[in-house]
Amino acid sequence: MNKTVLVTGGAGYVGSHACKALAASGYVPVVYDNLSTGHADLVQWGDLEVGDILDSDRLDAVFEQHNPVAVLHFAALSIVGESVVKPDLYQRNNVQGSRCLLQAMAWHGVARIVFSSTAAVYGVPMDVPITEDMPKQPINPYGETKAAIEDDLARSGLSWTALRYFNASGADEDCQTGEHHTPETHLIPLVLDVALGRRENISIFGDDYETPDGTCLRDYIHVTDLADAHVRALARLLDGGKPGPFNLGTGIGTSVREIIDTARAVTGHAIPTVTAERRAGDPPVLVCSNEAASRELGWRPSRAIETQIADAWRWHQARFGS
DSSP states (O other), X not given: OOOEEEEETTTSHHHHHHHHHHHXXXXXXXXXXXXXXXXXXXXXXXXXXXXXXXXXXXXXXXXXXXXXXXXXXOOOOOOHHHHHHOHHHHIIIIIXXXXXXXXXXXXXXXXXXXXXXXXXXGOXXXXXXXXXXSOOOOOSHXXXXXXXXXXXXXXXXXXXXXXXXXXXXXXXXXXXXXXXXXXXXXXXXXXXXXXXXXXXXXXXXXXXXXXXXXXXXXXXXXXXXXXXXXXXXXXXXXXTOOOEEEEESOSOOEEHHHHHHHHXXXXXXXXXXXXXXXXXXOOSEEOBOOHHHHHHHOXXXXXXXXXXXXXXXXXXXXXXXX
């Protein structure tokens, strides 16, 4: 039986963890990545094919050579602030690039795809916890690009799953791969940068929200739990499962202050903070319901925020420590 899976963006954070999970489950991941934000040394569980998803000739050659049974599609630009400044870049890379990939799949008869989507498709939700039937109302170009591809998939006739991540965090417990973005925009690695002395302090953007400690609540999910969900989603598609989206989160909100306090306990460092103005478009609470993923994928996240930060800290020390 063909077990080859093409993993676009597989040299990145979530993609590399997914490759490890795929290999552990008996699949043969083949990474397709232009290495613009990914890292070749994180490709450890299969071949690396360097290429851009906008390059139809290169895609054609890779599909022809490897004959994948399915695609896991992670390749995308993903910095919200950058997407506001450079919306055309995000439209070209995320939307046009994904459409080029879908066309290559059609040409080669590959009918199954697991798409890396985002909670940003919801924008500012009407209620929490967020469920998959809530309207997609993205408030930035990054979220708009992901929503556009979900819409394309719904019209495509493909067998597809869109996995809407909340806040990915943590690192592989074996310290083989982890989070390495340039520039870094995610809270936990920025906090750990302070602990390592790579930053002087961490900014808290608003401390007067209607939340228990005044700071925003977010749903943090361990990247290894995310990787497990991708393998389960793939298996479900291979077994004839229906297309559709699933939220991936813990269903538990953790505040900015709780993240910082936990990081202080884990690292033993003071981690100074400064209070800054609220950022435009930051909802007070973003927490999901993961009941659909539990029901349809048999998936439940198992790693609490303390584990997420402890695993991230080990990786951060190994990757960035002196």
